[in-house]
Amino acid sequence: MPELVLNRVSKFFGETVAVDDLSLSIGDGEFVCLLGPSGCGKTTTLRMIAGFERVDTGTIKLDGEDITDQPPQKRDIGLVFQHYALFPHMTVAQNVGYGLKVRGHSRGKIDEEVEAALSLVRLGELAGRYPSQLSGGQQQRVALARALAIRPRLLLLDEPLSNLDAKLRDDMREEIRRIQKQVGITAIFVTHDQAEAFGLADRIAVMTHGRLRQMADPVSIYEQPASALVSGFIGQVNVLKGKIVALDGGRARAGIDSGLEITGIAANLGPGDLVTSMIKQERVVLSRHRPAGSENVFSCKIAARTYLGASINYQCQIERQTINAIVPNHPAFERFEAGESAFAKWSSADCRMFHA
Amino acid sequence: MKRIVAGAGWAYLGAIYVFIVGPLLFVCAASVNGAAAFPAAFEGLSFRWYRAILNHPEFIAATWTSAMIAAVSSAIATAAAFLAGYAMLRGRKKEDPVLSTILASPILVPQIVLSLAILQFAALFGMGTGLLGLLAVHTVHGLPFALRLVMTGLARFNFSLEDASLSLGAGQLTTWRQVTLPLLRPSLIAGFTFCFILSFVNLPISLFLTDAQTTTLPVVMFAYIESRIDPMLAAVATIVVVAAAAATLTLERYLKIRLVE
Numbered sequence: 001m002p003e004l005v006l007n008r009v010s011k012f013f014g015e016t017v018a019v020d021d022l023s024l025s026i027g028d029g030e031f032v033c034l035l036g037p038s039g040c041g042k043t044t045t046l047r048m049i050a051g052f053e054r055v056d057t058g059t060i061k062l063d064g065e066d067i068t069d070q071p072p073q074k075r076d077i078g079l080v081f082q083h084y085a086l087f088p089h090m091t092v093a094q095n096v097g098y099g100l101k102v103r104g105h106s107r108g109k110i111d112e113e114v115e116a117a118l119s120l121v122r123l124g125e126l127a128g129r130y131p132s133q134l135s136g137g138q139q140q141r142v143a144l145a146r147a148l149a150i151r152p153r154l155l156l157l158d159e160p161l162s163n164l165d166a167k168l169r170d171d172m173r174e175e176i177r178r179i180q181k182q183v184g185i186t187a188i189f190v191t192h193d194q195a196e197a198f199g200l201a202d203r204i205a206v207m208t209h210g211r212l213r214q215m216a217d218p219v220s221i222y223e224q225p226a227s228a229l230v231s232g233f234i235g236q237v238n239v240l241k242g243k244i245v246a247l248d249g250g251r252a253r254a255g256i257d258s259g260l261e262i263t264g265i266a267a268n269l270g271p272g273d274l275v276t277s278m279i280k281q282e283r284v285v286l287s288r289h290r291p292a293g294s295e296n297v298f299s300c301k302i303a304a305r306t307y308l309g310a311s312i313n314y315q316c317q318i319e320r321q322t323i324n325a326i327v328p329n330h331p332a333f334e335r336f337e338a339g340e341s342a343f344a345k346w347s348s349a350d351c352r353m354f355h356a
Numbered sequence: 357m358k359r360i361v362a363g364a365g366w367a368y369l370g371a372i373y374v375f376i377v378g379p380l381l382f383v384c385a386a387s388v389n390g391a392a393a394f395p396a397a398f399e400g401l402s403f404r405w406y407r408a409i410l411n412h413p414e415f416i417a418a419t420w421t422s423a424m425i426a427a428v429s430s431a432i433a434t435a436a437a438f439l440a441g442y443a444m445l446r447g448r449k450k451e452d453p454v455l456s457t458i459l460a461s462p463i464l465v466p467q468i469v470l471s472l473a474i475l476q477f478a479a480l481f482g483m484g485t486g487l488l489g490l491l492a493v494h495t496v497h498g499l500p501f502a503l504r505l506v507m508t509g510l511a512r513f514n515f516s517l518e519d520a521s522l523s524l525g526a527g528q529l530t531t532w533r534q535v536t537l538p539l540l541r542p543s544l545i546a547g548f549t550f551c552f553i554l555s556f557v558n559l560p561i562s563l564f565l566t567d568a569q570t571t572t573l574p575v576v577m578f579a580y581i582e583s584r585i586d587p588m589l590a591a592v593a594t595i596v597v598v599a600a601a602a603a604t605l606t607l608e609r610y611l612k613i614r615l616v617e
Contacts, residue, residue: 079523
């Protein structure tokens, strides 16, 4: 039984549509990431679920109950904020116990629950500290404990890692996932960071311009993007514009504006259609010797290279077309200097064509 | 060269202190001077002018009236300032320049005109001189100052703390009581105290609104000077200055609240 259901939800700020006819269902215990660039409506969606923004049209149901017009304090939804939002005049224990206190629980019960919540986030020993005495990572753990202490029906996290430095962010990501699984709570995590979304989510909901573009498990989102918008947002892609010249089942040949002819996967396209072709940069293979096969094999010149540590980014010139290739920095892969000649190749399965 | 610049700096600083604190010291000295005139050469330490106050019940009565008016009007002004500032800044909105200029406009009107205006305005509602008019004018006069101080606090207040409180199940009133007001306490106390002092020492805004039963300390002092000048006024002034300074120092030292930022 689906736990949270948004049905045709829209939100307007004056003339602009912040969230446009959004429908989605999230199952019990599921971890869903709302992923999209800033301004795509993901935070507004979260704030509507939490009850801080009025829903202009559509309904929100939680466990079958219509909560569209319920005030936030009645929803039993735990919230973790980007900037932690811990109460600075209360200790860690008082912060975590706040939700229980305003619900009128007894002292003994509050102490017990606070202890349980703090041990869940492994911060039991800091109960007496004030938020200003904690590091960013510790503050975020307290915020998580505070949200979970009320035993909410749903946990919402609004870019909770974006204020932490890179190493801490990875640890905290694992920690959030561990805690979510341990508690078994349904969670929605808003982020603009793909790595975060892929690392955490059971399913990812990709949003741009206020609309839900695709909702699927991470592998499907990455390997079978539903549109050029999703494909362009996920990962690093080469974008080639052109026109379909031939079709054979799901495979298509397209003449690219720069003069190349490439093969790729296309759905619902006909000859003569204008297309946008997307090739993931890490799927472009570079070699000195001409590789086997004839599809999508081009001789090229290395125009520039950028050393990125774990990988090397090559800018290849195929006639008038520039293609970027990301190659692992590993002895098993050939290395090139700028100015060298090479062959670039990619599988037609790694080239997806969409209506332009 | 460096030494000259440093010397000039110290001299400048010294001059500021002399001109701010100097007149106060002069008043203090006059209050403990045994001489019968004011100003006069120092004739010897005496507290006769402090004792003289006790023979003027109108001063004592006016002090209580002033304190009451200051307390009530500052409380109203601070509460109104909180509500106005909260409404303007809630939801991470920018401060509304038109609204805050309107709320600050009493500063721009000469105070004596403000007093006259409130008198006429009160007459419209069938109220003459007296307590209500005085409370009104002191509240209006204090509001811009309270607003500035409360807005300073609100501008630094993180409104997502209120969201956090609501999401944890607290209602709006509980959220104010547990989160918003405790965190704004320094600005609210500063706003109240600042209004209180401004109200307590202000003469012109009260001028047209006092009557025989209800009159404020500065008005009584003013009336007293018109008939004679003796050091008793210096004694009254010294008590006011010492009380105000003590209040300010207490706030800054023990409550860590700065009146002027």
